[in-house]
Amino acid sequence: MIPPLIVERALQAGLDLIAIADHNASANAAAVMDAARGTGLRVLPGMELLTREEVHLVCLFDTLEQSAAWQFEVDRALPNLRNRAEALGEQFVVDAAGDFVRRDERMRSIAANIALERAVARVDALGGLAIPAHIDRPAYGLIPTLGFFPPGLNVVAAELSRRISAAEARRRFRLPENIALIRASDAHWLDAIGSAVTEFELETRSVESLRRALKGKRFVIRDA
Amino acid sequence: MIVREIVQALGLQVVAGNAALNRQITGGYSADLLSCVMARAKTGNVWVTLQAHPNVVAIAALLEVAAVIITEGVPVPEEVIAKANAEKVPLLSTPHTTFWVVGQLTHLGLSAQE
Numbered sequence: 093m094i095p096p097l098i099v100e101r102a103l104q105a106g107l108d109l110i111a112i113a114d115h116n117a118s119a120n121a122a123a124v125m126d127a128a129r130g131t132g133l134r135v136l137p138g139m140e141l142l143t144r145e146e147v148h149l150v151c152l153f154d155t156l157e158q159s160a161a162w163q164f165e166v167d168r169a170l171p172n173l174r175n176r177a178e179a180l181g182e183q184f185v186v187d188a189a190g191d192f193v194r195r196d197e198r199m200r201s202i203a204a205n206i207a208l209e210r211a212v213a214r215v216d217a218l219g220g221l222a223i224p225a226h227i228d229r230p231a232y233g234l235i236p237t238l239g240f241f242p243p244g245l246n247v248v249a250a251e252l253s254r255r256i257s258a259a260e261a262r263r264r265f266r267l268p269e270n271i272a273l274i275r276a277s278d279a280h281w282l283d284a285i286g287s288a289v290t291e292f293e294l295e296t297r298s299v300e301s302l303r304r305a306l307k308g309k310r311f312v313i314r315d316a
Numbered sequence: 317m318i319v320r321e322i323v324q325a326l327g328l329q330v331v332a333g334n335a336a337l338n339r340q341i342t343g344g345y346s347a348d349l350l351s352c353v354m355a356r357a358k359t360g361n362v363w364v365t366l367q368a369h370p371n372v373v374a375i376a377a378l379l380e381v382a383a384v385i386i387t388e389g390v391p392v393p394e395e396v397i398a399k400a401n402a403e404k405v406p407l408l409s410t411p412h413t414t415f416w417v418v419g420q421l422t423h424l425g426l427s428a429q430e
């Protein structure tokens with residue numbers, strides 16, 4: 093998935109706000125932000141953190157400074173192992189045109205030694221927004237991994253896979269009423285971009301506006 | 317067999333729940349996916365896991381497991397210790413792996429209750 097094609101596909105899908113959230117990594121966000129310049133598409137730099145408990149937590153930021161600060165903390169907590177590309181896949185960093193910049197040699201598919209609650213607090217402190225991803229999914233979903241929604245987990249929203257409706261998730265997982273439930277494509281290939289969309293009423297396309305819209309329930313899930 | 321006996325036999329560190337070490341152990345269970353634990357661990361089991369999240373204590377109390385053994389020296393957060401003491405859930409720590417612990421427990425005569 094090279095940056096110009098991600099931008100093109102997102103625009104074709106009618107999106108005007110996306111986030112780049114690689115696994116324990118953020119090095120490719122800048123290139124997609126660059127590729128989107130002048131197109132009307134807003135790209136948030138983010139990350140899909142794998143916490144110590146093996147829960148996927150999407151971390152969204154407004155600026156590359158914030159995502160770099162978060163990456164620094166994550167890298168300190170990530171076991172220092174080399175990626176095994178033949179088994180786990182290549183980890184390329186590319187530029188805005190999609191050209192090769194470098195190979196990320198650090199293994200990023202393993203859990204960072206950061207507890208879920210701590211990660212949420214740190215992302216908040218950096219001005220970001222933390223959202224547990226696909227909480228219903230057996231692999232790395234919060235509910236299967238931790239058994240139930242941890243009381244007092246300080247998030248405004250949780251994301252669902254396409255396997256479950258918001259109403260059913262709320263009932264089955266006994267989710268707190270104030271947790272907003274959204275859906276995103278979690279696109280791992282181009283065709284998946286836009287396959288699940290949440291439409292927000294936003295003042296600006298920023299993390300703070302997203303947080304307000306989530307708290308005020310000013311959004312609707314639109315499945316493709 | 318009571319919890320105190322496995323503490324001694326395996327050299328476990330009692331992190332919390334000192335008040336409940338005389339509890340009887342009925343068998344053993346091991347998993348790190350807490351939804352599986354909720355579905356399959358039984359009252360009186362000793363539960364061997366790598367997880368040290370606050371939900372572990374809630375589930376241990378709910379199921380009335382005899383004790384939780386947290387393996388590989390995973391640090392147990394303060395709030396988890398406080399909660400376990402309040403709920404009288406023995407939290408036992410070891411630097412050994414889950415595999416090692418289960419092997420020792422089996423050797424002591426504990427078995428799974430499937």
